[in-house]
Amino acid sequence: MPEGASHQSDSHTQREAEEEILAGLAASLGVVLAKxxxxxxxxGVFVEVDAATSxxxxxxxxYARQGRLKGAQPKKIAQDVLKLALLKREPGWERTRTIIAFASHEARNSISGWLARAAAEFGVELFVVEVSEELRARILDAQRRQVMANADLLADDLVVQTDSGR
Known part of the structure; x- marks a missing residue:
């Protein structure tokens, strides 16, 4: 791969999108968010979060995902709900406003059933932040590249298993 070229599964676009999501959420709430x-x-345990007020x-x-959540993606959201719920259980943190901010109504609406109930029960808000059409297109392009990269990895793994099974 040439110097400076990104890997098919590189998440640089998602990281940029998360910055725009956080900026949009901060503006909407009238707060300043920082990492x-x-x-x-x-x-003696720690959690890492994407952003917080001082x-x-x-x-x-x-969460930058465009479209419905697939595969293990709902599990990632479930882990975030659990992490934020744990944070709210800490003495002195009960009034902390915990939010999972999505960049897509489809992704947000994928949260249903027990997971939606858990988020509501633990006071974790599921918020949608509108991102620019240009960024949405870049995220969708990155998601397509990642699917291709994951399919290539799966195909390589199958070939290795087949070759080693002779």
Whole structure:
């Protein structure tokens, strides 16, 4: 791969999208969001979040996915709900506003059943932030490249297993 070229499964576009999601959410809420180092919880454990206000009154996870969630993606959201729910259970953090910010109504609406109930029960808001059409197109392009890269990896794995099985 040439110097500076990105790998098919590179998530640079998603990271850029998360920055735009966080900026849009901050503007919508009238707050300033920044990337905290780590959030210390009791018991000597830490969690990392995508952004928070300086007083930790708002804590956010951002999710750039366009379209319905597939495969293990709902599990990622479930892990974020659990992480944010745990944070809200910490003494002094009960009033923290916890948000998962999506860049797609379809992705947000994929959260249903027990997962939607858990988010509501634990006070984790599921918020949609509109992103620019240009960014949406870049995210969709990156998602297509990632599907191709994952299919190539699966095909390579099958060939290796077939070759080694002789």
């Amino acid at each position: 905290p180092e780590r959030v210390a919880l009791s018991g 007083d930790m009154g708002v804590v956010v996870e951002a």
